[in-house]
Amino acid sequence: MRTSEVNMAAAETDRELPSALCSEFLNFSAKDTAAKWLQATDLPNEVYQHLARYVPKIYCLGPNLNPQSEDLLAQLLLQAPLEWYLCGEEPSVGLAKLEQSNQPSQLCGHVFKVGEPTYSCRECAADPTCVLCMQCFLGSVHKEHRYRMTTSGGGGFCDCGDTEAWKKGPYCQKHEPNISDSSQEDPLANLSADMIARTYNIFSIMLRYAVDMLTWDKEEELPQGLEPPERGDTYYCMLFNDEVHTYEQVIYTLQKAVNCTQKEAVSFATTVDRDGRKSVRYGDFQFCEQAKSVIVRNTSRQSKPLRVQVMHSSVVAHQCFALKALTWFSHVIRYSDALRRILCQVGLQKGPEGENSLVDTLMLCDSKMWKGARNVYHQLVMSSLLMDLKYKKLFAIQFAKNYQRLQTDFMEDDHERLVSVTSLSVQLFTVPTMARMLITEENLLTTIIRTFVDHLRHRDLQGRFQFERYTAQQAFKFRRVQSLLGDLKYVLISRPTEWTDKLREKFLEGLDAFLELMKCMQGMDPVVRQVGQHIEMEPEWEAAFTLQMKLTHIISMMQEWCGSDERVLIEAYKKCLTALTHCHSGFADGEQPITLSMCGHSVDTIRYCISQEKVSIHLPVSRLLAGLHVLLSKSEVAYRFPEQLPLSELSPPMLIEHPLRCLVLCAQVHAGMWRRNGFSLVNQIYYYHNVKCRVEMFDKDLMMLQVGASMMDPNHFLMILLSRFELFHIFSSADCRKRYNRESANKDVVQQNSTLIEEMLHLIMMVVGERFVAGVGQVDSWDELKREIIHQLCIRPMAHSELVKALPENENKETGMEKVIDSVASFKKPGVTGRGLYELRPESAKQFNLYFHHYSRADQSKAEEAQRKLKRQNGEDSALPPPVLPPLCPLFASLVNILQCDVLLGMLGAVLQWATEPSGGHWSESMLQRVLHLIGMALLEEQQQLEGAVDHSEVTFNFTLKISRPGEAPSNTPSILAVLETLQNAPHLEVHKDMIRWTLQTVASIKTTRERTAAAPPPERAGGCQEETVRDKDKAERKRKAEMARLRREKIMAQMSEMQRHFINENKELFQQSLEELDASTSTALEHSPSSWDSVLVCVGPRRWRAGGGERRQVVTCILCQEEQEIRADGRAMVLAAFIQRSTVMSKNRKRPPHDPESYDPLFMHPDLSFGTHTGSCGHIMHSHCWQRYFEAVQAKEQRRQQRLRVHTSYDVENGEFLCPLCECLSNTVIPLLPLTKTSCSNSEQPGVMQWLSTTSQQIRVLHSAHRRAKATSAAETGDGESMETHPLPEGFRLDHTPVNPYSSSIKEMLTTFGTATYKVGLKVHPNEQDPRVPIMCWASCAYTIQSVERLLVDEDKPLFGSLPCRQDDCLSSLARFGSACWTVSSLAAVQSHFIRLMAVLLPDPQVENSPCILHVDMFHLLVSLVLSYPAVHCQDSSGLSIDVAQLHLLHLVTVAHLVQILLTSVQVELTMEQESGGVEEEEEESVCLLYNTLRSHLGSALREVSSGWHLWRTVRLGILPFLRGAALFFHHLHGVPTPPELSGNPSASSRPPSLPLRTPCQNPGGARPTCLMAFSPAPLAPGVGEWEMVCAYLSLPSNLLQLFYNHQELLQPLLQGWCSHPSLRQCLRSPETLIRFPRESNKLIELPEDYSALINQASSFTCPKSGGDKSRAPTLCLVCGTMLCSQSYCCQTELEGEDVGACTAHTFACGSGVGIFLRVRESQVLFLAGKTKGCFYAPPYLDDYGETDQGLRRGNPLHLCRERYRKIQKLWRQHSITEEIGHAQEANQTLVGIDWQHL
């Protein structure tokens, strides 16, 4: 109830109560009041007086309705006396007693909240509206069944315990009834008469009060007896909800009318929308009236104004309490079924003079009440009347009596149906016994249908519906009236098993009403073919089809009801026939009788040109009759009671006339004759065949043709067919076989006629061959379904959901497919992508019918292709003969005669004859194909009949004989068989050869069968040997043709590539070559096994491996100009496309507030890695100038595009973004490729670490003073630097030396470009190449990227080297080498001072202020920055000092610092753990203990005592390994040193016996020792096995790292002391919870539950954090941190950088520095966001049992977590590919670009 107003009103709720009131309240006694009531003679009056006195004193004393304090007072002063009176004692005691003696009903009745999960069982639910709440579901048998899960739209309740709702398992464990059948007992039996009387009294008074108040429509007065003792001039200006005005309109108006802020207005509008009304102003009458007039004036312009009332505060007060009273009822009746029954009784009791009961009053005023009031009383109805089986019936009867009035009110009202009392119909009508009772007692069926028809008044002259001239309002009404059809469906959903006479009578009465409805539809929306001009306006067609679609299931159910009782069926058939006859008499216009003659037969019919006269697609009466006719056949009523049926009245030509017209219309539309009628007709034809409608449209028309044809002479039937197809003249003349050829006047007409002939032949096939409906053919309903599935799968393997979509659903939304699918298909599980598929079983393919009636033309050709391919694969010939068909039912048996009648034979002969002339051109291949198919059908029919017959002479079906006869004189044409034999060898009929051969063989085989007498041996296929040779010849022929095809293809390819080359030459700079060729071009040759393999590979220090001159050379190809280029310092720059992004993927602290970008000093990375800058690349190389030209072209194109049309792109050019020209990967800068630095091995004596450090300190001191001097000179020109301390210059250090920049100008330019880009993106600042932070950001990005790669390799269980794709290798090399060169384009002094500050962390320097303590520095970042900044100092040294030596010293120093860092932070309490005996590493263990104790001596109690060296050493090893691996990656890429095979996952190396099993001590807090060795996976180089030594050796470090310390103790001891005495270090140690421990674990996406419904449940209880207590519409889960957000809504929008953004976008900036991964819970959809403008949806990691996701949760199959898919998403995130993924998705689907992602 309370929303955002709570916050605003907080001040008011705390207001002081008026003191007078206070004392009155203090003296109040509920007990005494109740006692007084017990004595009262006129109780109603007493109670009303009490209410009149207190209600206005409690409620509505301020501007806000319903603050909490009001409810509290109401509880004490108003409810308590009621309860005292009710119980006659202390209420808490009394109610508890009631509860104890209560025998609860077995109904659960849990009322659903919006978004709560609901469950239904596809196997056991009586209908799909039967649902269970989660608790009941989990305790039910259905969780093992095929269940469906949906989210509730609110309203409705759990059906657990309702035996009518479930075919099986109606109770969950909790609601299982007791053995004693208590439901029979009267719940009142347990209550004393006294109590019953009291309850009755108080309930009737209070319910009357509540009903009076809620239906009260006066603004000033109150009902009698409630007038307040004193009334002040206090009013509310009450704003009501409507569905006409938008949120924005209301917000805007309110700001004007009541002078509130936008925020307040939003809150008002939200409350109005939710509760239906909200007071927007409180004050005297004048004040409120003024606001009202402004609101009315402002909203009345376009529509009717918003409803506003100025209401006296006492009226509002009583309404508030009336709502409270209803809630109180719900609360009280929960204690006892008896109380509930009394309430029901009170509610449904009529007045003394037969007045409406209170419940009636409420219902009838429903549409006048505001939303909040309706919701409250609906809930009460649900928890009282609907929970009491006796009163539910009585209520249902009242509901049915009021039905028409309620529906009319609803039609006038504009609220959604959910808040209308009419929506309760689902609770009543779906109960089968109730529905049946209402049909018989209240004639419900007729009432519903009549009410519906009454509301559709617009008719044409013939009384048919006319939607064409619907106004907007009528259309709106039409939408609302459709809910009645929903009710009709509920009533019909369960078919009666037993019929009473009353039920028959009422059902047939309902059917009459239904037929009236059908008659209004028969022939509606007729179309006339447009000739000459296009139609001007697309005619309205959707309304009629909406109606048809909504009625589809109802029509089917009507038939099923009829089919369940013979008497009803017969009556219904008669009624339907009468209705049809009636319809026909309506439109018999322009039908002249004519006589048609052909092939010696003649028939009387009418002339009707479909291409000239009116045709309608809507023929529901005909179709209903067709359905009933088939039921007559199926139930055999037709044979058993023929005398009761009006069969003699049937006129077959009349029956088929309209359905035939409709089918011909479709054929003509296919033939292109109706093109000028526009899309409206195309759409209608589409839906006519569509799976949603066809059951009661196309299928039934076909059936009607079968009905008619089965009762006619087949020749007559076919002649009428020809006539309606307007093809009669073509086939009727005696020599039609020739004449058609010559009639070539108009090419279009010829083309049209060809298509029409094809369509007609197809129709004949369907009339004869579609026998899979029970009643037409001898099949059961599963055969029909199996056949549908088979034909879908003949097109291609399909996913479960695709199949479901292709199959018709019944009224329960079931296809029944699960029952049969396994018999025709096998299931194939999905991989990490894609979905599970059903594949057709090979044996089922035999039932394939190319002319399956539900195939569209596209389906047909796909299926044909697929099936031919299959046959070829199986080495069979390519003929696709018709399948063997099931026999027809007796009523339809004569249909087969169509196949051998003269007219058909004439037509077949004609087409075959035309086909003998290759260039005739007037026949088509598909025409011939159909003719062959028809012949095939006839042959199979004959074969089948022969097989079934005992005596062959009995078989009258003799097609073979008829086709062997030549045509009669005078034309003397050859027989069909003869023509076929001719065609067999016709070269132009190559494709049909197999089929013709199959036909001839079948003819031969039938003839043999016939020739044999019954005594003859069983038939053997003739000419086996001959057949063989034919097949061989055929094979050779096919091979030759395949060869020809290949040559032709090659020629075409050659032509195309020539054209392509041309194109490349013209568009050189933009052209891209195929990916595969180039992808590997950059991986340098030097990474392969070095020649000097025997020596140990070392990547850093003076002993490091060096490339020879030849190996150093690196040649790459530009993807744009295709030129090769060697990478040289003085050469043209080559660049890699790269993408830089901010990252929090490795963050250990997502709560750190963002830095101020302008002042932030990024030099030191905090070990929590909260923000980093990641650089990635697709690895594609270009010349810098080629790239620049490309980028300029992109920019220009974008400008042009923006001018032309406002389309967005997936990339933001203004921000420097572009797509890699080759792979379209999103990029925003380029990294220059640099050659390896040339350092020769220096032979001179190199300093040790001591000496080097002292030299460096000297150098630093000199630099300090130099810098200070420089600053001084620039600050004050006059200062002559006398104060300057003079430091002796270290030998060879030349301050005046300015190093020569080795790079070419283009490389220098690219160095600046990349540096600036990193700086800009990493800090989110404007580019400034002068900023001293530029190099820092570059080093940091290099370190961060390497760290993230190192983590990724561990997480993916991959070896350190050799497993990265080359694009990443190239990227890391370029990054590292760029880092070491970027100082050359920066200010030397700036870089030097960075180095100085970095060194100060390790080597305390009094001249550097604010140096961080070692616990606040990420050591890997420090190492990389030190190594990369050092060249700026080294360049001024000419003493011959090797830079390699310096790097090694730096590595040693940082390693020691990290070691100390780990000892300080990461030693845990696992001291109980037993040591590994027989320690192989005693030396290490001892020395680490020593070091730890030294640290303790410096820090004392800040470090806990640890004596286990074994434990310490393991902590250190585990903690430092990621650092060492990172360092190895870094130096490897910096220097291009080959990697030892042991680190590349070389199995032979890793399989050597591990000398040192390394364990993870903290995984085992219990202290149990992991079984040695087994704790490690045998995967190549799982961290530990041998890797330690290899990494240490590669880095030139001793494997006992402690030696680094002890070998230079005299140097390091003082340093150690310095580190420990840093002021903030102790402080850090004192708050261990914020300490970062090593190794840092990789971040994971949050754990998701196995069952998706757990998430839905979680989300359904999630409320919007901003509008207190409101349900969030789009709850969205951050998969990174687990926060649930209220996405896509106004309430949670916040401002971000000056723009309003939704909760998700805002969250990404805090949680993922712009990148976010979310799960939209209601949609079951993953959402990727990047920045404010980019986003895409991604398949969720939840799959159903069919291996499919359910985006949008439409199907409702149970969903389970697929870990592989979730891991894939996690991997995308960890490797920083989310933005790239979005880019690809947006490029692939442009509509994604237009979405306002920032509002999610």
Ligand SMILES: [Zn+2]
């Ligand atoms: Zn339940």
Ligand SMILES: [Zn+2]
């Ligand atoms: Zn239950």
Ligand SMILES: [Zn+2]
């Ligand atoms: Zn079930």
Ligand SMILES: [Zn+2]
């Ligand atoms: Zn180039």
Ligand SMILES: [Zn+2]
């Ligand atoms: Zn690329």
Ligand SMILES: [Zn+2]
């Ligand atoms: Zn988050």
Ligand SMILES: [Zn+2]
């Ligand atoms: Zn919200």
